[in-house]
Amino acid sequence: MTTTRTVRVLLADDEHLIRGALAALLALEDDLVVVAEAATGPEALAMARAHHPDVVVLDLQMPGADGVSVATSLRTELPDCRTMIVTGHGRPGHLKRALAAGVRAFVPKTVSARQLAGIIRTVHAGSRYVDPELAADAISAGDSPLTVREAEVLELAADGAPVAEIAERASLSQGTVRNYLSAAASKLGAENRHAAVRLARERGWV
Incomplete structure (x- = not known):
């Protein structure tokens, strides 16, 4: 009999209602466990350092430090921890910044809980996922001259x-x-x- 390894997840979103709903929905998945939650960028970093999650699900815009900044820090500090962005602000520039920071998935907040759970598993397995519509927009937008x-x-x-x-x-x-x-x-x-x-x-x- 084979056993599926539990994926340890950290949720970071400054909107308490959304974060709580995500935590409750992910708790219904047998192979996913939310080990910590955070409401700000610095708190997300602190929780990641303390709990060493497998996957960190980051909101793009948070107080203190945005999701891409947190992902950049985690890439150096906890290289085995994989990061993904879930956002309501999915512009091409955000996507490009996220990918440059080593983010493994970039998805809109319109995804269903089941889709999100599947994407978390995809990221944990070492693969990437980018919302197709956001990817197409990023390609058509061209390269930004801005740092x-x-x-x-x-x-x-x-x-x-x-x-x-x-x-x-x-x-x-x-x-x-x-x-x-x-x-x-x-x-x-x-x-x-x-x-x-x-x-x-x-x-x-x-």
Whole structure:
């Protein structure tokens, strides 16, 4: 009689209702066990260090550090831990950043619990999964001229947040934020950061 190895999962999402629902649904799977949950990027890192999960399911946008930043850190600190992103913000630029950070799967939050469980198993087995529609959008968007940090700061500026707030959320100085915003606008040929955000979003780079 063969036994299936249990896959240890860490869930990180700042929306408590979504995280709780995912945990409850995954608990119905015999071979999956949620060993920890986190609501912020730093908390996700701390929980991963403490529990050494097999697969970390990360929301893309979280307080403290986004999912790609967490995945980048885990790739170095816990190389045997595989990461995947589940997001409601599946733009081509996000996908490319995630893949560059070693993320093994990138899926929209519209997937069913059964699909998500299957993708977790796929990732644990060493394979990759990218939502086909997101992959097609990424190919058509072309390569972004923005660096990872420029794209991150530009996205934080998308809702009109002041430089001071962007600096705090990105853990950067206000001068550095201004430099990134200026560089992004210059690369995109935009007259200001608001136009840069619009252009970058139209092209799927943020």
